[in-house]
Amino acid sequence: MLNALEVFTTVVVGLMVGVEFSVAFVMNPILNALPEDSGQLGHAHGGRMLGTLMPFWYTGSLALSALWAITGRHHHGVGLVVIAAALLILSVIMSLLLLVPINNRNKTWTPDNRPEDWKEQMNRWLLFHYLRLALIITAFTLLVTALV
Incomplete structure (x- = not known):
């Protein structure tokens, strides 16, 4: 059962990393x-769509990592899982x-109501997104390392 949890958690976090990587390096440039x-x-549309999905994905990834850490507390690599969970907590707080x-x-903006500094706000969001992406990539790497 623990093996299934480990693999499932790693896949869920890995898919989240893939989506967030794609947002940063594929969708935003497009x-x-x-x-x-x-x-x-x-x-704005992406903010509405992903803004609905990602809270569940982030908290679900965190919950799965915490469950792995608790369930596998006496197994090899649990320290890496705990660090990964801490990074996921930090990503949620961030x-x-x-x-x-x-x-x-952003998700409410239209060409008629957006503020003058909308591009600056989007650039600030992207900078924070890059930092969050670095956290979740590191968490994913730690989970993969703990898995093997």
């Missing part, structure tokens, strides 16, 4: 290259304090 207001509208407030504003 949206930013779109003409006129299309990019901003795409960012999301709530830094990224979610910007995303909550």
